[in-house]
Amino acid sequence: MFSYICSAMETTADYKVLFEKATQHIAFLEHELGNLKRLVYGSKHERFVPNTNPSQLPLALPDVVVPELPEVPTKKIEYERKVKNTKPEPPKHPGRYKIPEHLERRIIQLQPTTSIEGCRIMGEEVTEELDYEPGKLFVNRYVRTKYAKPNNEGVIIAPMVNRPLDKSIAGPGLLTQIIIDKYVDHLPLHRQQQRFKREGINIPYNTITEWVSSTCKLIEPLYQALLKEIMRNNYLHVDETPFKVLDKDKKGETHRGYLWVYHNSINGLVYFDYREGRGREGPVEMLQDFKGYLQTDGYVVYDMFKKQEDITVLHCMAHARRMFFEAQDNDKATAQYALEQIGKLYAIERKAKEEELTADEIYTLRQEESLPILTSMQQWMTEAYIKALPKSAIGKALGYSLQRWIELVTYTTDGNLNIDNNPVENSIRPVALGRKNYLFAGSHEAAKRSAMLYSLMGTCKMHGINPFIYFKDVLQRIGSHRINQIEMLLPQNWKAGG
Numbered sequence: 001m002f003s004y005i006c007s008a009m010e011t012t013a014d015y016k017v018l019f020e021k022a023t024q025h026i027a028f029l030e031h032e033l034g035n036l037k038r039l040v041y042g043s044k045h046e047r048f049v050p051n052t053n054p055s056q057l058p059l060a061l062p063d064v065v066v067p068e069l070p071e072v073p074t075k076k077i078e079y080e081r082k083v084k085n086t087k088p089e090p091p092k093h094p095g096r097y098k099i100p101e102h103l104e105r106r107i108i109q110l111q112p113t114t115s116i117e118g119c120r121i122m123g124e125e126v127t128e129e130l131d132y133e134p135g136k137l138f139v140n141r142y143v144r145t146k147y148a149k150p151n152n153e154g155v156i157i158a159p160m161v162n163r164p165l166d167k168s169i170a171g172p173g174l175l176t177q178i179i180i181d182k183y184v185d186h187l188p189l190h191r192q193q194q195r196f197k198r199e200g201i202n203i204p205y206n207t208i209t210e211w212v213s214s215t216c217k218l219i220e221p222l223y224q225a226l227l228k229e230i231m232r233n234n235y236l237h238v239d240e241t242p243f244k245v246l247d248k249d250k251k252g253e254t255h256r257g258y259l260w261v262y263h264n265s266i267n268g269l270v271y272f273d274y275r276e277g278r279g280r281e282g283p284v285e286m287l288q289d290f291k292g293y294l295q296t297d298g299y300v301v302y303d304m305f306k307k308q309e310d311i312t313v314l315h316c317m318a319h320a321r322r323m324f325f326e327a328q329d330n331d332k333a334t335a336q337y338a339l340e341q342i343g344k345l346y347a348i349e350r351k352a353k354e355e356e357l358t359a360d361e362i363y364t365l366r367q368e369e370s371l372p373i374l375t376s377m378q379q380w381m382t383e384a385y386i387k388a389l390p391k392s393a394i395g396k397a398l399g400y401s402l403q404r405w406i407e408l409v410t411y412t413t414d415g416n417l418n419i420d421n422n423p424v425e426n427s428i429r430p431v432a433l434g435r436k437n438y439l440f441a442g443s444h445e446a447a448k449r450s451a452m453l454y455s456l457m458g459t460c461k462m463h464g465i466n467p468f469i470y471f472k473d474v475l476q477r478i479g480s481h482r483i484n485q486i487e488m489l490l491p492q493n494w495k496a497g498g
Contacts, residue, residue: 099130137199140171164218164475170211172475178208179215180468183453184430188438209442216449218478223452225487226459227286230262230269234292235416237263237424238302240278241431244440245447254440257447259431259454262286263424266416268462268492270427272451276444280304287311293414295421298404315407316421317342323397330393334384338397341377345370349419359415366412374409378402427458459491470494 105128147156164172181187189208196203230236239261244254260282262271275282280301287294291310296302298315305311324338348369352362381398388395401408411417431454441447460467473496474489487493 099128103130135177137174137196137201162476162479164479165211165214168211168214172472175211175215175475176468176472178212179453179471180457182212182438183434183450183457184467186430186434186437209446213445213449215475216452219452219456219474221483221486222474222478222489223455226269226455226490227271229487229490229492230264230271231286231290233264233267233269235264235266235295236287236290236292237261237265237295237418237421238283239263239297239421239424239428240282240299241428243274243431243447243450244435245276245444246440246442248443255444257441257444258282259428259447259451260286261424261428263427265418265423268459270424270455270458270462272431272454272458274444274447274451293410293417295418295424297421298400298407312410313407314410314417315404317345317408317411318420318422320397320401320404320408323393323400327393327397331388334388334394335397338377338381341373344373345419357415362415363413364415366415370412371409374412378405427462430454430458456491463491465491465494469496 142160144158144160148154149156164170164175178189178192181192182189189212190205193203193205193208240258241261243257243259245257247253247255255276257274257276258278260273260275262273263269273282273286278301283301284304287305293312293314294302294305295314295316297319302313306313321339321342324335324342328335328339348365352365357365381402385395385398385402388398390396390399411419434450441450456471457467460470470491474494478486478489481489
């Protein structure tokens with residue numbers, strides 16, 4: 001009988017353990033399902049507006065019966081005080097958009113439909129409208145007259161202008177537009193081919209791809225010069241994004257390659273490096289001579305750089321914030337308190353940006369305002385983590401931040417550093433848009449060419465340079481440009497027609 005009771009107790013205990021495990025697993029699955037629903041149907045932004053007092057956690061207190069107090073006699077006191085007019089002035093309407101003066105004006109003269117005989121002109125009514133007509137192809141015909149020298153001493157002819165591709169019919173403007181359409185405006189080559197057909201020009205698809213390939217070979221020294229330039233900096237953001245490549249060994253299937261992105265937010269440089277995998281080989285090779293600050297999203301591959309004396313690794317507060325944002329369904333009170341505190345940190349960063357503070361002033365501001373918040377957060381997170389289930393969403397969010405705490409707060413030690421890795425993620429967005437349109441690269445070599453063009457186009461964007469004007473000018477000049485001064489053609493050094 002005693003053994004039966006013990007066996008029954010053991011069975012009950014086992015069921016309790018199984019029940020607790022099942023409860024945790026169900027909570028985990030509900031959290032994953034919520035994330036998937038947000039990914040498919042929800043908004044991509046992570047805006048959080050606190051609805052409680054940000055200085056404390058909401059407490060679930062029992063209802064308390066408050067006894068009625070005797071009525072206290074009161075008297076009315078009146079006084080006057082000056083009130084500042086704090087109501088902001090309504091914004092002035094900017095008025096109708098003014099059409100830029102540099103655009104071509106095509107004069108269309110309109111005359112009255114009735115007789116104007118005997119009338120004198122008293123003025124004009126001018127109305128402007130902004131219109132558009134599709135870009136048109138045209139032909140550059142280079143005519144070079146030959147001159148025979150006296151006494152049959154030879155022939156004189158004008159030298160041919162520098163052309164990007166000597167044996168091609170494509171001019172620099174056409175090559176540039178094809179590249180801009182794909183890598184800036186995300187229009188696949190086959191759609192560009194269809195557009196040319198509408199203009200009555202049937203350019204084979206293979207010809208267009210060969211033009212892009214030959215252009216990339218021409219600008220490859222520029223791509224290498226950009227790499228040297230970006231590695232001279234002592235502060236880099238690093239991230240990676242998947243990039244599908246057609247697998248010729250498996251019909252109809254694609255290989256999952258990666259574009260590794262190296263971004264310098266101070267000097268406005270970005271470099272894309274294509275690799276066939278997501279292993280450490282890529283960053284090890286690229287960063288072998290790098291010294292300085294390396295900001296990442298916490299991907300484990302970058303942990304090896306923490307051991308190097310010349311490299312200081314930072315992590316991304318936006319990634320820590322995202323985990324708390326996604327954990328609100330699991331533990332709303334804890335997650336929202338963390339979001340409120342992180343929101344304070346970002347408010348300080350906005351203040352520094354709006355007031356256009358120097359790096360030294362930003363450092364002082366962070367030491368005085370950000371560091372106390374971070375110190376308090378670390379203590380609070382440590383206490384909250386002890387109470388949380390490690391495998392729950394809130395437990396993972398707390399563990400993620402605590403495990404990387406030193407790297408998360410390093411940004412406060414230098415006013416030049418960023419609180420997060422968002423600058424490099426902004427550079428990746430064109431790749432994400434491109435993937436939705438052209439789906440994959442045709443080969444690993446094509447993926448490397450994409451990395452080259454994304455690098456130059458992205459750097460142009462960071463410097464506010466019109467990519468069409470830049471690229472067309474570079475294609476016209478690079479063939480005769482001195483190789484030991486190739487860096488002068490990089491976007492940050494480029495001068496039109498220089």
